[in-house]
Amino acid sequence: MHGIDLTIIWAVIIAFGIMMYVLMDGFDLGVGILFPFAPDEDARDVMMNSVAPVWDGNETWLILGGAGLLAAFPLVYSVLMPALYIGVFLMLAGLIFRGVAFEFRFKAGSHRYLWNWAFAGGSMVAAFAQGAVVGAYIEGFNTLDGRYVGGALDWLTPFTVLTGLGLVAGYALLGSTWLIMKTEGHIQQWVYRLAPWLLAAVLAVFAVVSVWTPAVDPSAFERWFSVIRLIWIFPLSALLFALLVVRGLRRRQQSMPFVATMGMFAFTYLGLLVTKWPYVVPPNYTLWDAAAAPGSQLFLLIGMLFVIPVILAYTAWTYWVFRGKVKVGEGYH
Template identity: 70%
Template sequence: MELIDLTLIWVAIIGFGVFMYVLMDGFDLGVGILYPFARNEDHRDVMMNSVAPVWDGNETWLILGGAGLLAAFPLIYAVFLPALYIGVFLLLAGLIFRGVAFEFRFKSAPGKRGPWNWSFFLGSLVASFAQGAVVGAYIQGFEVEGFSYVGGPLDWLTPFTVMTGLGLVAGYTLLGATWLIMKTEGDLQDWAYRMARWMLGAVLAVYVIVSLWTAVAHPHILERWLENATVLWVFPTLSVLAGLWLWRGLTQRNEGTPFVATLVLFVLAYAGLLISMWPYAVPPEHTFWDASSSPDAQLFTLVGILFVVPIILAYTAWTYWVFRGKVRVGEGYH
């Protein structure tokens, strides 16, 4: 009998990596979604400069989660890639397209930045929607025989996954708006406050719709909720309180509170998702233990990952500390 469950350790590591990616890349994707609606090019310059020092470093967590998933849970790759190939392709294409637009916009003449502005917006929108749709596909499950995916290439795209995709777009947009509240000032900050109020309403509406839809369409998840109602009621209650805290921060024009409250909403939604789906790595049949690699392979890669994660955390903390404070009109690309 093993004294240490390496599978649980890897679930925690990959869950942490994915969670960090959602939080840290979420706000700069949200800024990209808001981008074409800003009033003028000066505001767009500030918006892009607010995420310029950190956006590419934020995506390090996506690489960490993806590489760790391949090493520790190869069955997930064997099912997810054929099942979600188009969705994952759209996600990566959106991120690449957005990165190209990011760099080329600053190299373009001031009057010729329109195409790159829209490229930045579309790349952010497609990447955000694809992430949400992939999460929805995970909730609805996969058609498998043994350890092989036997469904179609578009089974991931359903009305339910479209709703989860739009929900994550709304969530990232709220995160981007609250980031701008914290990082900007003047007219742009006033605009961000207004956008955040609208997006908070959209996020809470989608949260309720997806929860009810999940309960109706997936009886096994509803059964789990009912069996653990004495514990799970905490999450919707805390979500309501976090929403009220966020609204209060917006109405009182606090600068840091809205961003922190939005992060709390994401934490609660993420925790609720994990509890609802646990212990299935490939729902509705295969658990994380079914999907795991050999203990030797898990231990070998674990040694390396334990060195890498502290370095990423230290680099991330240092970057955010160096580039703390407000971003103003006229400040150049970092």
């Protein structure tokens, strides 16, 4: 392709898509995780309203990522899906329940509590499953000749349970800082009090995972302590953003905690990518091993180059339309 490596372009697109998904669906899943702990039903109305107009746009990135993965890196898709079989099912079941809860909660009368639980439970299960996927990814997959040959529950280990819980806490932190930005009054006071505890939990998991990772993945140790020292810029940046979150919470800032939490997530994610580069199905297969035929990558790329800017513009427009605080008793029927 005249010196242009389509595989690299696709790797960037998919990595970007996953990051968009984590950041954006992250906060609306987080709102769901915080749902049972809300001070009252008014707060729940406001919480749900704050994400209702945008959540399914956020999930578009998941579907786009899944289909794009199949098209651009079939090996990743065909190894990860079987390896995470049960986890994928739990995640989908969770996403379905919370998705339908968005539709039905406002319509429901006396059964509203059921939809509250569907929303909260679905969000927690989906977040945990996604966190466990990250852990399983760090641990690597048992493959032979490009096929997954491990068991149904290989993905469920103490390490992945920790990363699962870590992501639940992380999404809850994203959700709480989102709510700081989008709410006021007693709801905002509640999340201001909650956010520091969530941040502490996230940093604790972050620390344990960092120490534990070399034990489950020896190549990670090598990468971090011998090859390129520049790599330390990622965790240090993440920590810097954590400090900004703390400062924002202390000074009762409106938007800074959310923006800084996204920064934390982004740099942690980049750190993870650099740890694994260029392996996409660790520990055996690189990007180029997993790539689809160049013709297929090109065929789809033409559409994507057109559609991704449109999605981004549309997303930005939606957030602009629904900017500002969500107030109690407003914005729903």
